[in-house]
Amino acid sequence: MAQASGELTRYLELTPKSRAMWQEATEYLPGGDSRHSIFWEPYPIFVTEASGCHVTDADGVERLDFINTMTTLILGHAPLTVMQAVHEQLDRGVVYNAPNEHQIRLAKLLCQRIPSFDLVRFTNSGTEATLNTIRAARAFTGKNLFAKVEGGYHGTHDAVSISVRVDLQQAGDPDRPKPVAGSAGLADGVLDQVVIIPFNETEIARRILEENKDQLAAVIVEPVMGSVGMVPGSSEFLTMLREITQDNGIILIFDEVISFRVAPGGAQQYYGITPDMTSLGKVIGGGFAVGAFGGRQDIMELYDPTKGAKVSHAGTFNANPVTMLAGAVTLEQLTPEVYRDLAELTEELRQGIRDVCNELEVPVQATGLGSLFGIHFNDGPIHNYRDVARDNSALRNQVFLGMMNEGVLMASNLVGGLSTVISKDEVAAFLEAFKKVLERQR
Ligand SMILES: Cc1ncc(COP(=O)(O)O)c(C=O)c1O
Known part of the structure; x- marks a missing residue:
């Protein structure tokens, strides 16, 4: 890793205006921004413009966007159809103190697609979506x-x-x-309300759930773990969760805020495993702030004001x-063909990453x-958080900055999600940049 600091030097050369904006921002915003998830050392770029699969920063550097706002923008930036529809709506008002017809259109699409x-x-x-799934499960089960x-x-x-980014020294036995x-600042007692299970460790998780089954209102799980670096659940693990929850009156919640990208009906459709409740976000708002939660009629009716609304739910900007x-x-x-094409192209990218690294x-x-997709510099298989914790983080950080220097934007933990405006050409450009960056780390 002789030139390890070379990437940082180049990044500093490329981003003086972003640095100045970030320094000004830190005078008013702790850390210079409002999202921890998009901070990286030494400072993030400030984006001034984005279109299709390109983002341009304050220094005029254009990059290929392979993260698409943490996987949100599945059609890329500012897709014409969405922008035109939104412009027309803006002329008719932004937010009303009454329901609107578009809510029915989106709700219908979701209910038709998601099992x-x-x-x-x-x-x-x-x-807010995951908060409501857990609240609903508690209200429904009384646990x-x-x-x-x-x-x-x-x-x-x-x-x-x-137990999100856990220091393994404190995390206990696997x-x-x-x-x-x-x-810091969590309410007293919250740790006592949670049972932690390891992802994709079917027998260990089953034993822990068995031990607690009478007290459990819910199990919440991402079918494909985004935060850990796009790690898919095994069918065996997810099936075990479905069976044990069903047998014990526990609500199974799939958090599909990210994994909804996997198929028209989300990862639950892909795996053929139907949870009781599901939380959504990101893609379903077409680039605007959104979340949704839904599921079984008997649980969702807890929210129905004509039936007493046992669970309270409001929000000025909801829907x-x-x-x-x-x-x-x-x-x-987003037709089935679109999902198929996106999946094929992303597999080409994954295979290309393996081929470059192999070489x-x-x-x-x-x-x-x-x-x-997720990239892990790791010589063992990746099943869960503890496997990812063994990734070569020094190399990961260098590759992230190197890819920024070569004009490719990902999340700083080297994960991403393709958009429909990315073609084979952009995948080839990604792989070329990736190879160059890795060669520089020798
Ligand atoms: C799986 C998952 N659930 C919930 C959330 C929270 O969504 P939001 O950032 O819209 O609050 C995220 C955000 O990245 C997520 O990835």
């Missing part, structure tokens, strides 16, 4: 505990801010992971017409499903 959706409600974020996967990210509310606070329309227009373009003798695992 677990009898009914759906909208929110402004995935965080309190819930289980989550070690390393799983489900947003920023207290209940799920546990056979019995301990809940670890993921933030606003702009987001609903953008989401509906986006989903209408350069760099241990790698390229993970993902459908249009989602």
Whole structure:
């Protein structure tokens, strides 16, 4: 890694205006921004413009976008159909104190496509969506505990801010992971309400769930773990979760905020496993702030004001017409063929990553499903958080900055999601850049 600092030097040369903007931002915003997930050392770029698969930063550097706003923009930036529809809606008002017709259009599309959706409600974020799935499960079952996967990210509310990026020194035995606070300031007692299970470790997870089954209201899981680096669940693991929850009156929640990208009906359709409740976000808002939760009629009816509304749910901007329309227009373009093409192209990318690393003798695992991909510099198979924790993080950081220098944007943990405006040419450009960057690290 002789030239390890070369990437940083080049990054600093390429981004002086972003650096100045970030320095100004830090005077008003802690850390210079409002999202931890898009901070990287030494500072992030400031984007001034984006179109299709390109983003341009404050210094005029154009990059290929392979992350698409944490996998949100499946049609790329500013797709014409969505933009035209939104412009027309803006002339008719942005948000009303009454329901709007676009909400029905999007709700219908979701209920038709997603196996677990009898009914759906909208929110402004995935965080609010997972909060509601867990709240609904508690209200429905009258129980309190819930289980989550070690390393799983489900947003920023207290209940799920546990065992996300865990320091393995504190995480306990792999056979019995301990809940670890993921933030300061969580309410007293939240750690006692969570049971942690390891992803894709079917027998260990089954034993832990068995031990707690009488107290568990819910199990929440991402069928493809985004936060850990696009790691797909095994059918065996997800089937075990479905069976044990069904047998014990526990609500199975799929958090498909990211994995909804995998198939028209989400990863649940891909795996053929139907949960009781599902949370959504990202793609379904067509680029606007969104979340949704839905599921079984008997659970969702807890939200029905004509039936007493046992669970409270409001939000000034919930289901606003702009987001609903953008989401509906986006989903209408996502035919089964689009998903198939995206999956094929992404597999080409994953295989290309493996081939480059093979040639350069760099241990790698390229993970993902459908249009989602993750790169792990790791010589062992990747099943869960503890496997990913062994990735070569020094190389990962260099490759991230190197790819930025070569004009390719990913998440700083080297994950991404393709958009429909990425073609074989952009995949080839990605692989060429990836090879150059890895060669520089020798
Ligand atoms: C799986 C998952 N759940 C929930 C969330 C939270 O969504 P939001 O950022 O819209 O609050 C995210 C965000 O990245 C996510 O990846």
